Amino acid sequence: MAAELTVLGGFTLTDDARAAISVSSTTRRLLAYLAINAREVGRISMAGIMWPDATESHAAMSLRTALARMDAPTRGLVHVASASLRLADTVSVDLRSSHALALRLLPAEGSAIAADIAPAAVAALSEELLPDWYDDWVLAAAEDWRALRLNGLETQSRLLMKDGRLPEAGVAARAAIVADPLRESGQAALIKVHIAEGNQSEALRVFDRYSSLLLDSLGLAPTPLLSVLVRDMSA
The missing domain is CATH 1.10.10.10 (Winged helix-like DNA-binding domain superfamily/Winged helix DNA-binding domain)
Known part of the structure; x- marks a missing residue:
């Protein structure tokens, strides 16, 4: 069957x-x-x-x-x-094909194809594994999947930017942020998209929102690598 x-x-x-x-x-x-x-x-x-x-x-x-x-x-x-x-x-199984997609997007692999940055590919990496299931074996697998797809989404955003497809790059970056709002690399990906679009105010808004979230959640400030992206805008 x-x-x-x-x-x-x-x-x-x-x-x-x-x-x-x-x-x-x-x-x-x-x-x-x-x-x-x-x-x-x-x-x-x-x-x-x-x-x-x-x-x-x-x-x-x-x-x-x-x-x-x-x-x-x-x-x-x-x-x-x-x-x-x-x-x-x-x-x-959708997880297996999406897992293979995410592996192709790992920098070390370097074997991404055009279909790997299509809208359907971004959507495939935007989904959680069995949300609202709380078995230990599901939670462990879901965390592994989350870590892998975050890397994939950020790579998709970078490749889409390189291809000049800025709105799609923003979709991938936002999906990475939804998956892990505290992860700085996802925030950086979205800031870079806004800068490439010429939307400095949006880039600053993302940075300020992330700074507040990071301070409230962990008592930390963004790293210099992120701050330098918007340094000249806020001067």
Whole structure:
């Protein structure tokens, strides 16, 4: 069964005709975990993570029961082996394609392509992983994803500026700021976009707002690297 599994911005599961597939809460958690872990997952490990308060034998039984209760079409989304599980090859996962996109945008990689700075690519990196899910395994994966996509968004902003696409560069920079308002590099990206557009007042507004936020939150001031961007404007 071909399907598309979305975990960025929320959980959705659709078939190859883009019709929504309804699944139980337990199945949703199982599929989400397999989506986040691209490799095969040991059954014992997965059972312990899904049912952390149960004994090993009860957790293993709960996993067997959950798999058995999947209806026939949904069961085909999971490749079940004697000791491991993984998503079937026919299931596409938005996190995996977006993760590959973010890796291409890492400075060390330097392998970004034109599509990596298209509006759809910026949107792909603007989404959180399973917001409003609070399982420990989700929170850990979400933090890893946030760190990776922040770098990607800032690189997209820089490449879009280089390409003269300033409004789009601003969209990427703002998405980085939404993801982490205290991160100075995201604020710098937006200030640079405003300067390139000739909007000095907007650049100063971003700097002043960030300065107040940083002082109120951490008792810190912006670094000289950021301050120098607007130094001549405020003189």
